[in-house]
Amino acid sequence: MTMRRLSVVLGFGLLLAGCLSPSPYGYLVSGTVPPQMPERLAQETVTRMEALYPPAHTRLALTHPATDPYGLALIEALRRKGYGVMESRVNTRMYPSTRDDMPVAVQPTVSPDVGIPFRYVVDGPFEPRLYRITVFIGNQSLSRVYRLDQQVLAQAGAWVRKE
Numbered sequence: 001m002t003m004r005r006l007s008v009v010l011g012f013g014l015l016l017a018g019c020l021s022p023s024p025y026g027y028l029v030s031g032t033v034p035p036q037m038p039e040r041l042a043q044e045t046v047t048r049m050e051a052l053y054p055p056a057h058t059r060l061a062l063t064h065p066a067t068d069p070y071g072l073a074l075i076e077a078l079r080r081k082g083y084g085v086m087e088s089r090v091n092t093r094m095y096p097s098t099r100d101d102m103p104v105a106v107q108p109t110v111s112p113d114v115g116i117p118f119r120y121v122v123d124g125p126f127e128p129r130l131y132r133i134t135v136f137i138g139n140q141s142l143s144r145v146y147r148l149d150q151q152v153l154a155q156a157g158a159w160v161r162k163e
Contacts, residue, residue, distance in 0.1 A: 027068030028123040029131065034151050035069075041122065041133055041146070041153075042073035046081055048142060048159050049135070055082035059115035060137070062088045070122045086115050130156060139163075 027038070065088050066075055078085050116138045124131030125148070134143040140163050147156040 025064045025119045025121055026066070027070045028121060029125075031125060033131075033148065034153070037131075037148070037153055038069035038122070039073040041131075042070055042077050044144070044155075045074060045120075045133060045135055045142075046077040048144075049078075049083075049137070050081060052142075052161070053083075053137065059084035059086070060118035061086040061115035063117050063119045064088050066120075068122075071120065074120065084115060085118075 060078065060083055062071075062075070062085060066072060075085050075087065118135070118137055120133070120135045122131065122133050126132065126145075129148045131146045131148060132143060133146070134141055140161065143160045143162070144158070145156040147154050
């Protein structure tokens with residue numbers, strides 16, 4: 001009976017630990033993709049955001065560093081359309097020598113004056129050739145799946161909005 005109780009407690013603890021661990025954000029694509037793919041995905045993301053969040057009236061506060069090709073293209077496209085974007089700061093030391101010295105994102109203090117918390121995930125491939133974009137804007141998210149066939153990127157579904 002004690003062993004059964006211990007395994008229930010351990011299982012519950014692992015479940016809670018999984019719920020509390022921070023989700024990875026950023027560009028998590030594995031393998032090679034066409035060099036124009038991140039920029040095209042960023043353009044399509046901004047086009048969808050325009051319909052829901054008016055440029056020049058929306059300020060976004062990126063909560064993680066955007067140093068990847070998609071993140072850089074996304075920030076540039078957002079600013080060109082008139083969005084205010086506050087980028088996440090990164091603490092760096094001059095010469096990192098250990099894992100503890102590596103750059104760490106500093107959580108911005110996000111308030112209505114600063115902007116809406118904003119983060120993204122680009123991941124894949126799922127199945128053989130499916131890639132997914134999810135942008136989190138405040139407590140809402142927008143997601144879309146794309147298919148890459150013969151180095152040609154095509155939409156594999158509609159944008160999905162979670163409120």
